[in-house]
Amino acid sequence: MVKKWRRTISDFCHVYQFYKVPEFNENLQENHLYSKVYSYLNSLSSIENSDFTNLFTGKKSNEIILRLDRNQIISDEFLGARVCWINGEDDKDGSRSRNFVLKIRKADKRRILSLYLQHIHTVSEEIEQRNTELKLFMNIGIGIGSARWRSVSFNHPSTFENIAMEVDLKEKVKSDLESFLKGKQYYNRLGRVWKRSYLLYGTSGTGKSSFVAAMANFLDYDVYDIDLSKVVDDSDLKMLLLQTRRKSLILIEDLDRFLATKTATATVTVSGIMNFTDSILSSCVADERVMVFTVTGKELIDPAILRPGRVDVHIHFPLCDFTAFKTLASNYLGVKEHKLFSQVEGIFQNGASLSAAEIGELMIANRNSPTRALKYVINALQIDGDRRGNGRRLLLENGSRRSMSEEVGGDMSGPLCGGGGSPVVKEVRKLYGLLRIKSSRKSESYDVARD
Known part of the structure; x- marks a missing residue:
């Protein structure tokens, strides 16, 4: 109670400026500053003084992690100035999106704002370097919010060392992926988007999913697993691509099965899938990404989907030898x-x-x-x-x-x-x-x- 009264009196005596940091920009792409502020605020010791804080278990069994709850305020100090952050949420047209609001005294704004934002960027970068955990993202149904992805930790044990595959084939794939990782300048010189796409085909149980996990671990990329049955239409599929991050592997499994058994609620077309892999949009937002499609056989797939430029490498997964x-x-x-x-x-x-x-x-x-x-x-x-x-x-x-x-x-x-x-x-x-x-x-x- 005393803390609230002190805050009220301080607000009455000073003039403040407010800055909102939304989760998504005007193009509905992820606002990277939001994720940096999120990492920074959750690292502050003052989070313990918040009125409501969430507790989670960490990587270790005895580790407890504190996370700021919605509509809560956390204070911070920088160069002698006191600032506050509010963890807010917008609700527009039934679609919710999160944001952070920075509250800073106008008298301090010119002196510290630029330096403070640079400080947040530096600290968040250090946190990201320490936290190298990969994520598996899964798309959720439309209408649940602007954020279409939910994530869990990606701890799959498959690597190129322990998967069952011909040694020569593994070396070819590893060499191809290494060339891709080092190929930014090469792709830019050619005027091509910096992405690589793979088709994995073979009967069930031959190791396609494990191979995808090995690819992600080798690249050190997050995985975005797209469930086409939860995609409303072609535009929605593009929106999912917009909300993916760089250094990610985008996976669509059992593409042939989806095309053969499309439901009435899933209206993704062959044209939409082709534009997803190779269009003006993908050229703008698919940089530094690997796309992987799995099928049981190529016979039922439209050849236009498999043409060079849309699918670069075809890998067959036969029965065991x-x-x-x-x-x-x-x-x-x-x-x-x-x-x-x-x-x-x-x-x-x-x-x-x-x-x-x-x-x-x-x-x-x-x-x-x-x-x-x-x-x-x-x-x-x-x-x-x-x-x-x-x-x-x-x-x-x-x-x-x-x-x-x-x-x-x-x-x-x-x-x-x-x-x-x-x-x-x-x-x-x-x-x-x-x-x-x-x-x-x-x-x-x-x-x-x-x-």
Whole structure:
């Protein structure tokens, strides 16, 4: 109460100037000054004196982070002058947007304003350098506010070192990404926007999503995952692009499935997707970005979407071969060499194959016994023709069930398991019974589109 009275008396005795820092500019693009002010204010010790402060857990289990709540005031001092910030919110036409309002005495404005804003910029830059955490952004439905993205921490463990892929192919992709990172002056000299686009195609379970995560970790880029079912129309898709940041990977998964099963509420057109990847707008706002599209097959995609300039690199994700299998065995089982490897290699050479996801599930279920895991993989590979689907499903069920039974005591007929008919075992059967054989590889893995 005393603090409020003191503030009221001070306001009565002085004349103030107010400066608003909105979250978005007049073009609905992110106002970078807003994010800098946000970082700066949340680093001030005076945030503890705010009337209402939010508490969050930090990266460490015992770390508590304070964040300023809406419509709260936080004070700061700079060069002997006292200023205040108000965390506000605008509501125009049913659309909400956040802002910060700087309250400064007119007598101090000319002396400190420019230096104070530069101080905020410097401190926020230092904070950003210390906080190198990547973010995964997801688009939300329209009408929830001007901000169309919500984010979570991006902590995906996939890297180019641990994904199952041909070594030569990985090196080609890494080289291509490195050239892109260093290519700003080159792209500017050519008069082209500094962006790169990739098409990842292959059946489910072949590692496309993990590869995207590895790309983001390699580039040290945030990920913007666009759910096209939540995009109202072509203009809305452009608006999402406007609100992305530099140094980001923009992802659209299962593009072919969306185009084949568009709902009545989703009116994004093929033309809209083409303009999203290659238009005047993307040329203006897509600088320093990587775009990635995933599909199960290229056959159902309009060739105009895939032309050079819109999609630069095509990467095929086939079913597992022996090289990928060895990577999986090393990652999942900690085995680099094994007496059964020669048998596995021979089966692969005869044309048999599984997806990386299927092999990975067998290895996870039998991770306590690498030999047993490899035997289950061998048996699954040996089942061929039409019988392979049903036989593999049964094999996966048995392999998973046996592994779990050994972990809890080795007896499936005990009270815990109920002779194999308990809900736990039924759920295991249901889980591993979902795995299916995927189509075999159809084309080369790496294809750089040329103008």
